[in-house]
Amino acid sequence: MQATERIQAYSKTVCDQVRWKKAHGMIAEEIENHLVDQRDAYIAAGAPEDEATGRALAQMGDPVDIGARLDRTHRPKPQWSMLFLTAALLLAGLVIRLVIVRSGWDRELPVQLLAMAAGLGLMAAAYFADFTLIGRHPKTFFVLLMAAALTAALLSPLLNGRRYYAEFMTLLFPLGFSAVIYALRNKGYRGLIACCLAFLLPCLMALQVPTVAGLLLFAFCGFALLLLAIVKNWFGVSKLFGGLIAAVPFAAALLLVSRMFGMRLTAVLDPFADPNGYGYFAIAIREMLASARLLGPGAPLPADTAQLLRSPMTDTTQLLANLIHSAGWLAFIAVMAVLLLFAVRGFMLCARQKSVIGRLIAMSVMLTFSAQVFGYVLYNLGYPLMDPISLPLISYGNAAMMINLFLIGLMLSVFRTGDVARDKSGGVLKRQSPIAWADGKLIISFSRK
Amino acid sequence: MAVDKGLLSGGTTLMILKLLEERDMYGYQMIEELARKSEEVFNLKAGTLYPILHGLENEGMVSSYDDHADSLRVRKYYHLTDKGRAQLKDRQTEWTRFSGAINRVLGGGVSYAGN
Numbered sequence: 001m002q003a004t005e006r007i008q009a010y011s012k013t014v015c016d017q018v019r020w021k022k023a024h025g026m027i028a029e030e031i032e033n034h035l036v037d038q039r040d041a042y043i044a045a046g047a048p049e050d051e052a053t054g055r056a057l058a059q060m061g062d063p064v065d066i067g068a069r070l071d072r073t074h075r076p077k078p079q080w081s082m083l084f085l086t087a088a089l090l091l092a093g094l095v096i097r098l099v100i101v102r103s104g105w106d107r108e109l110p111v112q113l114l115a116m117a118a119g120l121g122l123m124a125a126a127y128f129a130d131f132t133l134i135g136r137h138p139k140t141f142f143v144l145l146m147a148a149a150l151t152a153a154l155l156s157p158l159l160n161g162r163r164y165y166a167e168f169m170t171l172l173f174p175l176g177f178s179a180v181i182y183a184l185r186n187k188g189y190r191g192l193i194a195c196c197l198a199f200l201l202p203c204l205m206a207l208q209v210p211t212v213a214g215l216l217l218f219a220f221c222g223f224a225l226l227l228l229a230i231v232k233n234w235f236g237v238s239k240l241f242g243g244l245i246a247a248v249p250f251a252a253a254l255l256l257v258s259r260m261f262g263m264r265l266t267a268v269l270d271p272f273a274d275p276n277g278y279g280y281f282a283i284a285i286r287e288m289l290a291s292a293r294l295l296g297p298g299a300p301l302p303a304d305t306a307q308l309l310r311s312p313m314t315d316t317t318q319l320l321a322n323l324i325h326s327a328g329w330l331a332f333i334a335v336m337a338v339l340l341l342f343a344v345r346g347f348m349l350c351a352r353q354k355s356v357i358g359r360l361i362a363m364s365v366m367l368t369f370s371a372q373v374f375g376y377v378l379y380n381l382g383y384p385l386m387d388p389i390s391l392p393l394i395s396y397g398n399a400a401m402m403i404n405l406f407l408i409g410l411m412l413s414v415f416r417t418g419d420v421a422r423d424k425s426g427g428v429l430k431r432q433s434p435i436a437w438a439d440g441k442l443i444i445s446f447s448r449k
Numbered sequence: 450m451a452v453d454k455g456l457l458s459g460g461t462t463l464m465i466l467k468l469l470e471e472r473d474m475y476g477y478q479m480i481e482e483l484a485r486k487s488e489e490v491f492n493l494k495a496g497t498l499y500p501i502l503h504g505l506e507n508e509g510m511v512s513s514y515d516d517h518a519d520s521l522r523v524r525k526y527y528h529l530t531d532k533g534r535a536q537l538k539d540r541q542t543e544w545t546r547f548s549g550a551i552n553r554v555l556g557g558g559v560s561y562a563g564n
Binding site: 061422 | 475476477494495496497499500503504507512513514515522523524525
C-alpha cells in the first residue's frame with residue numbers, strides 16, 4: 001500500500017468509530033495533517049518514506065481506540081432548551097388566542113391547527129437539513145428567494161391595498177441577505193459595496209407590497225448583519241469606513257418610508273391631533289392598558305374602544321394589548337419572560353458559532369425574531385409606529401407561523417451541528433497566494449480554485 | 450525515561466492548557482513542544498492528544514480556527530479561552546499542592562523538623 005493510502009486508511013478507521021458522520025471530514029483532515037507532519041519529520045531525520053509512515057502511524061496509536069474516544073466527544077447537540085422554549089411559545093399562543101383573548105372573529109380552528117402542524121413539519125425538515133447547503137449556493141438561494149417573494153406578490157390577493165401574503169415573505173429577507181454577505185465576504189470594499197446594492201432589492205420588494213413593517217424589519221436586520229460582518233472583519237475592510245458605507249443603504253431604506261413613518265410618529269407623539277385617523281389605535285390601545293389590572297380582567301372600556309375587542313385585529317396585531325386588558329399585566333410579563341429567555345439563549349448560541357455561514361444564518365433568524373417582537377410590543381404598549389407583522393408563534397397568522405417555525409428550525413439546525421460546519425474555501429482565511437514559502441521551500445501552485 | 454501512566458494522565462490536560470497559554474498551536478506542534486520542554490520525558494501520543502483537545506473544545510476551554518500561517522496546508526489551531534485560562538490557574542494550584550504533598554512525604558517530613 002502507498003504511504004498516502006496507508007494514512008487515509010488509518011484516518012478512515014478512526015472515523016468509522018465515530019457515529020456522527022458530519023464530524024468525519026473535520027476529524028480526518030486533522031489526523032491526516034498530523035500524520036503527514038510526523039512522517040515528514042521522520043523523513044527529514046533520514047528515514048525512508050515507508051518506514052517514516054509506519055513510525056508516524058505507530059506514534060499516533062490505535063485508530064479504533066482514538067475513534068472510540070472521539071465518538072464520545074462528537075455528538076450532535078439537540079438544543080433541548082430552545083426546543084422547549086419554542087413549544088412554550090406555541091402553547092402560550094394557543095392558550096392566549098383560544099382561551100384568554102377570543103377575537104369573536106371567524107377563525108377556523110382546524111385551519112389554524114393544520115397550519116401549525118405544517119409549520120412544525122417545516123421546522124423539523126429544516127432542523128434535520130444540512131444548513132451549509134445555503135453556504136454552498138448562496139447566490140442561487142438569494143435569487144430563488146427574491147423570485148419566490150415576487151411570485152407571492154403577484155399571486156397574493158389585495159387586502160386593504162396590500163399584497164397580503166407578500167408581506168410575510170419579508171420575514172425571509174434577512175436570511176436571504178445573510179447568504180449574500182456570505183457569498184461576498186473576503187472580497188474587500190468591492191464585496192461590501194455589492195452587498196449594499198443587494199440590500200436595496202429586498203427594500204424595493206417590501207415597498208411593492210407595500211409594507212413599512214416588512215421594510216423596517218429587513219432594514220434593521222440587514223444593517224445589523226452587515227455591521228456584524230464588518231466588525232468580524234469578514235470583508236477585510238476598515239471598521240469605520242465599512243460602517244459608513246453600510247449606513248448608506250440603511251439610510252436610503254429609512255428615507256423610502258420616511259413620509260409614511262413620519263405621519264405615524266406624529267400620531268404616536270400626539271394621538272389626539274388626529275383621533276380618527278392615525279391617532280385612533282394609539283388612543284384605543286392606551287385606553288385598554290390604562291384600564292388593565294395587575295392580575296385579572298380590566299375595567300370596562302368606552303364603547304368605541306370595546307368595539308376593537310371584537311375586530312379581526314384582536315388576535316393579530318393587538319393580541320398583547322388585549323391580553324393585558326383581559327388577564328392583567330402579570331400575564332404580559334410572563335409572555336415577555338419566555339420571549340426574553342428565547343432571545344437571550346438564542347443570541348448566546350449564535351455567538352458560539354465558529355463557521356461564518358452558521359453564525360450568519362443563526363444571527364439572521366434571531367434578528368428577525370427580535371425585530372418582530374420589538375415592533376409588536378411597541379405597538380401593543382401604545383406606540384403604533386407601524387402595523388406589526390406578527391408576534392412570533394403567538395399572534396394569529398398562519399403564514400407568519402409557518403415561516404417563523406421554519407426559520408427557528410433552520411437556526412436550531414445550526415446550533416445542533418454547527419460545531420463541525422466548515423466554510424467554503426477555508427472560511428475567513430486570507431485568500432491563498434499561488435506562491436508561498438513553507439518549510440524552507442518556495443512553492444508555486446498552478447492549481448486553479 | 451518512561452513515566453508511570455497513572456501519574457501522567459491527570460497532568461496531561463494541565464500541560465496542554467499550559468502550552469496554549471503561551472500561543473495558539475496545532476496538534477503536532479503541541480506534541481513537539483511538550484517533548485522539547487520536558488526534555489523528551491513526555492512523548493505524548495497523538496491519539497491521546499486529539500480526544501483531549503476535542504473534549505476541551507466541547508467544554509469551551511479552548512477554541513479552534515483554521516489557518517495556514519507557515520504552510521500551504523490548512524491547519525487547525527487551538528486557542529486558550531478565558532474559561533480555559535481560569536481552569537488552568539485552578540488546576541495549576543491543585544497540582545502544586547498535590548506534588549508538594551508528595552515531595553514532603555517522600556522527603557520524610559524533613560521540612561517539618563523545625564516545627
